[in-house]
Amino acid sequence: MMQTTVRRSAARVFRLPAFLSAASIALAACTTSPEIPDDQIADYYAFIESDLRAQGLMRQERLPNDAPVTLAALVRNFEEIALYDELAVQGNRLVERRTRSNLSRWEQPIRIGVIFGQSVPVEQARQDIRSLNAFVKDLGRYTGLPISVVEEGKPNFLLLFLNRAEQRDFGTLLGQTNIASPAIVDSFVNSPIDSLCAFYTAEQVGRPGVINSGVILIKAEHGELMRRSCIHEELTQALGLPNDSFDARPSIFNDDEEFAFLTRHDEALLRMLYDKRLKPGMSAEEVRPLLPAIARDAASRAGLPLAREVGG
Numbered sequence: 001m002m003q004t005t006v007r008r009s010a011a012r013v014f015r016l017p018a019f020l021s022a023a024s025i026a027l028a029a030c031t032t033s034p035e036i037p038d039d040q041i042a043d044y045y046a047f048i049e050s051d052l053r054a055q056g057l058m059r060q061e062r063l064p065n066d067a068p069v070t071l072a073a074l075v076r077n078f079e080e081i082a083l084y085d086e087l088a089v090q091g092n093r094l095v096e097r098r099t100r101s102n103l104s105r106w107e108q109p110i111r112i113g114v115i116f117g118q119s120v121p122v123e124q125a126r127q128d129i130r131s132l133n134a135f136v137k138d139l140g141r142y143t144g145l146p147i148s149v150v151e152e153g154k155p156n157f158l159l160l161f162l163n164r165a166e167q168r169d170f171g172t173l174l175g176q177t178n179i180a181s182p183a184i185v186d187s188f189v190n191s192p193i194d195s196l197c198a199f200y201t202a203e204q205v206g207r208p209g210v211i212n213s214g215v216i217l218i219k220a221e222h223g224e225l226m227r228r229s230c231i232h233e234e235l236t237q238a239l240g241l242p243n244d245s246f247d248a249r250p251s252i253f254n255d256d257e258e259f260a261f262l263t264r265h266d267e268a269l270l271r272m273l274y275d276k277r278l279k280p281g282m283s284a285e286e287v288r289p290l291l292p293a294i295a296r297d298a299a300s301r302a303g304l305p306l307a308r309e310v311g312g
Contacts, residue, residue: 034193038163038164041163041164041193041219042221042222044193045222045226049222049226052257057256058226058258058259058260059250059258059260060259061263062261062262063303064259064263067250069249070307070308070309071292071299073247074265074298074299074304075291075295076247077245077247077248078272078291079287079288080248081241081244081253082103082240082241082243082269082272082273083100083102083103084099084242085101100284101242102280103209103273103278103280103282104201104203104210104280104281105273105280106211106212107207107210108156109145109146109147110145110146110147111156111157112147112148112150112158112159113149113159114128114132114159114160115161116128117160117161117170119163119165120163120220124220125161127224128227128231129149131227132149132159132231133149135232135235136148136149136235139235139236142270142271142274142302143270143271143273143274144274145239145274156213156214158214158216159216159231159235160215161218162217166220167188167191168188171186171189184215191217196222196226197222198234199234202214209281210280210281211240216230218230218234225260228261232262236252236266237253239270241270249265250263251266251269253269264303264304265302268298268301271298272295272298275297275298277290
């Protein structure tokens with residue numbers, strides 16, 4: 001494993017839920033992430049989702065009328081999202097550090113193996129598989145990659161639905177293999193509660209920019225909407241769009257949680273990433289001159305009308 005690109009997705013927590021005890025609130029106030037008993041995590045996540053929706057967030061439009069996109073914005077957002085990483089490996093831990101990176105993407109079929117923890121009810125698992133299968137078909141059309149969910153054979157991508165206890169156990173098991181780096185194992189075992197879901201990808205040795213394996217962790221305590229949102233965001237980012245940008249709109253690549261699912265803006269970014277004029281390992285300097293033409297073509301294929309520039 002030559003290089004690891006890691007992204008952790010966390011919703012902003014506006015206030016602590018009323019169901020927490022006074023002692024828990026006092027403890028949480030001393031930490032960056034609230035300390036919540038395992039049996040209250042599902043209620044905590046339900047509160048977060050309800051609070052976001054009450055503020056008009058977690059929107060589901062693919063092409064909202066109130067968020068026009070210009071060609072310049074699409075180009076800028078691609079460079080910001082595809083050519084930067086949110087996290088870096090420091091020692092055996094992942095730290096938040098925005099770093100410039102080269103273009104990375106998959107160049108081989110993606111075979112997704114799904115693992116559900118014992119805590120996941122059968123109907124919830126079926127629901128998640130339906131959501132995943134539908135989205136995988138869309139991603140295949142946007143990228144041109146063969147992407148499938150497999151039950152047999154050897155997957156090169158794992159999608160895990162685990163509660164907190166299962167997450168710790170799986171992290172320990174992962175540490176006994178050579179599949180993941182110590183930094184990824186640490187992220188599994190010590191994932192904070194306000195990290196709602198996360199992805200981890202690795203590049204092929206000797207082929208800079210070529211992703212050849214990935215893992216997604218989705219907290220099983222989430223409700224259906226947030227789990228489906230995590231599938232959209234983490235799987236898309238694991239295809240080679242690792243960063244977020246507060247300027248990207250309408251987009252799931254923005255930690256403000258305004259949009260729950262892939263928008264046509266995001267589809268255009270994916271189509272840009274997998275355009276044949278771009279190659280894995282290209283630097284920003286190599287990519288930048290090609291982007292206006294690629295962005296215009298991708299927007300057209302995605303059904304994204306480009307707004308006129310102000311003053312244009």
